[in-house]
Amino acid sequence: SIDVLNLRDKYLQVGGTFTATVQIQGTVDGSNWVSEGSAITQASTAPVSVTPTYQKLRAVTTAYTSGTPKR
Numbered sequence: 001s002i003d004v005l006n007l008r009d010k011y012l013q014v015g016g017t018f019t020a021t022v023q024i025q026g027t028v029d030g031s032n033w034v035s036e037g038s039a040i041t042q043a044s045t046a047p048v049s050v051t052p053t054y055q056k057l058r059a060v061t062t063a064y065t066s067g068t069p070k071r
Helices: none
Strands: 018-027 056-067
Touching: none
Parallel strands: none
Antiparallel strands: 018 056
């Protein structure tokens, strides 16, 4: 997970070349994780805005077959 508590603007970008599903999740208390938006299935150059109250973010990767997602 990535600590984002002190960041003013919270955006996440998933790049790289991969075949997988990446779900961004955030938490306000460090324990209860909530999925943010739709799962990502391909790299994008557009940053995704996330809920500003999150303390931490993580990228959960499922259906992985190849490549390296980068966040």
